[in-house]
Amino acid sequence: MMRDSHLTHHAPWIKKMLMSEPTTSSPILEMRGITKRFPGVLANDHADLELYPGEVLALLGENGAGKTTLMNVLVGLYRPDEGEIFVHGQRVEIHSPRDAAALGIGMVHQNFMLVPTMTVAENIVLGMSNLPFVPRMAEIARRIRAISQRYNLEVDPNAYIWQLSVGEQQRVEILKLLYRGAEILILDEPTAVLTPQESHELGRILKRMTDEGKSAVFITHKMEEVMEFSQWVRVMRAGRVVAVKKTAETNPQELARLMVGREVLFRLEKNVCTPGDVVLELRDVHAENDKGLPALRGVSFTIHGGEILGIAGVAGNGQRELVEVITGLRKATRGKVLINGEDRTNKPPLDIIRSGVSHIPADRIGMGAVADMAVADNIAMKGYRQPPLTDHGILHPRRILELAQRMITAFRIATPTPQTHIKFLSGGNIQKVILAREIEACAGLLVAAYPSRGLDVGATEAVRRRLLEQRDAGRAVLLVSEDLEELLTIADRIAVLFEGRVMGILPAATADIETLGLMMAGAQEVGE
Ligand SMILES: Nc1ncnc2c1ncn2[C@@H]1O[C@H](COP(=O)(O)OP(=O)(O)O)[C@@H](O)[C@H]1O
Ligand SMILES: [Mg+2]
Structure with a gap:
């Protein structure tokens, strides 16, 4: 099976001719040439993806590389401007998450979408009312328990969501997909919110699912998890897939370099x-x-x-x-x-x-940013009363812009312009704006x-450097x-x-x- 990136643009028959090893199976999913534009941003630029049964594919890339967008295209939340999707070799049109679910594709989003005042079982069947009949709650709970046991996903079907830890809520999200018969699970940065122990547990659950022939796309920034959980890695940078590697044949240092486009110092x-x-x-x-x-x-x-x-x-x-x-x-x-x-x-x-005192809060999106303000103004928000941004009560828009430009470069903030409203940035990039501001304003x-x-490795390195600079x-x-x-x-x-x-x-x-x-x-x- 040949799956090097330089081949992904060729037609399947060319690939077949070039294949040196016999094929053991055909891809369960293929995305070809996916392009998605947002105003001022090319979020996906002819991105390709292949997924085989029983495989975990790690999708790696800096904040803003286009990973979430590509997966949102797959589950029908976004329509691509170009490109095609094939499931079991059949060309498909996916217009909504419901279409995706019907094809066996389900996604656990970065921000969970559970209703806190409802039970686990209620959340799992929520939105399934289009089925010919809705089974009784006891029957639903029984089915949930069966799936829980099979995949080692321990949750009480009768517990309320608000009673559960973040790790348990995530298990509910996964159960929900399995309950609906998902064969392809997409997990968007699932471990960002987990303790090391919970992440480890998730790894075991993934293993269990792939042993049963299911497949997963696993988005993460954490190299150890890529190395531990996946068989293949696709690295995205600026909307493009820049590398396809077999996990066993790569290492964290190489992956970090591919992600960032330069050597990263750990x-x-x-x-x-x-x-x-x-x-x-x-x-x-x-x-x-x-x-x-x-x-x-x-x-x-x-x-x-x-x-x-x-x-x-x-x-x-x-x-x-x-x-x-x-x-x-x-x-x-x-x-x-x-x-x-x-x-x-x-x-x-x-x-x-x-x-x-400056404060980088743990809940950055909720506490730190003004969604309807430009990136530059969010960065300048704390310093705008003092020189050099203001002298004698006069604001200097040029200096604000210079400061913003400097921070955008230093933290590699992916934004079309410094004037773009912060709400259009990806979650990771909003974080970087707040980090830049708080670190810069520290007195x-x-x-x-x-x-x-x-944060991705490049941004993590930048943040650590800046913390050391403050100390020095x-x-x-x-x-x-x-x-x-x-x-x-x-x-x-x-x-x-x-x-x-x-x-x-x-x-x-x-x-x-x-x-x-x-x-x-x-x-x-x-x-x-
Ligand atoms: N709904 C949207 N509207 C405008 N721009 C968006 C939207 N979603 C994502 N983007 C932009 O597309 C790029 C890729 O974002 P995303 O796919 O979230 O990256 P990743 O998941 O790799 O961090 C970013 O520059 C982001 O700001
Ligand atoms: Mg994302």
Whole structure:
């Protein structure tokens, strides 16, 4: 079977003539020459895709490369401007997700589409009312349990969606597709929201499905997952498929280079840390979570200027509350927060911003951007009151544009122009706009919650570089991350949060993953 990219433009009979190995099966799906234009953007440029039964195809590419668009074309959410789709060798027209479902194609979108106030079973049969008859709920639940067991997708059909974790909700989305008989499953960045354990579990579920002859297109930025889950990889860049590789014959470094179009450094050069004065100090801080339960139980630490303190921990151990207490978004019930030696405990967010604090929130789309404003204005939003963007009350549109242009280049933000409204950008690119703004506007303390989450390798590298630049410029950085490699690479010290307490603070230079892992599980406490 020959599936090199230089052959994908040829007609099937030419490919057959050129094939050196005997074919074991024919593709279950082929997309040929798919082109999709949006105003000012060529989202897909003659993109090809082939998928074989029992195969996981990883679709890899930077934010904005056109992966989601290509899959939205496949499930009938977008009409392509050019190109053809074949399922089991038959040319098909897909006008809606319903058409796609009838062909056995289903997609789990980046943002789940479940109704929180309904049960798992209700969500699964929702929208299936066009069937000749709707079975009774008990029968539906029985069928769901059968599928759950077969694929190891553990969920209670009678649970309400709002009661489920993100990982469980994702299982419901997958179950929903399987219930409807999907043979081809498209998972759009399914692990961006999962813990490492949940991602691992998803890998097992995928394996189970492909053992049964189903196929999957798996979109991700994470190289380890590509290497672990897929048999083939297609790399997209600027709307085009730039490489087709057999997973066993490639490696993360090569894939990263193909994605970004240049060499990517996984290991960043780090200067020696030269700590200055204490910028942030927490003294015995307590706080509650949204349900009124204790979330922080006596957190104390300091961060100096010129230093990055990493916060490690399994999500839900107080990270969110910690960030919110520091940035004024949540009240501390006890203890003190000092910024540059001044008591800033429970001050409103605007006061905190004025004391030189920047915040990259975990929920970037919800908290960080104005959808109906231009990219340039979103970038300038924080700095527009100060020089150089304003002097003596006069705004300088040219300087705003220059700043925006610089950030667009530095962070590789895929936008047609700096004036494009941010709502037209892909999710990853909206994130980059907010990151660029917060990092650029930082004056004393940068609180970064999961800054590289959901970003591609090129953007991740840019973000990490910028965090190190801030540190080298003498600022204090609080870096909350679920990626231990990231913490070990760029933090100077790493504090581990477990059940709202600091289990210990280790120098990053001597910390190892195993010790950190034990501390994250609450098994080992280490003094500073
Ligand atoms: N509905 C849309 N309207 C306008 N532009 C869009 C739309 N959807 C995607 N785009 C643009 O198409 C390009 C590809 O986006 P997308 O397919 O979401 O990329 P990826 O999934 O690889 O991150 C981006 O530049 C994005 O801004
Ligand atoms: Mg996408």
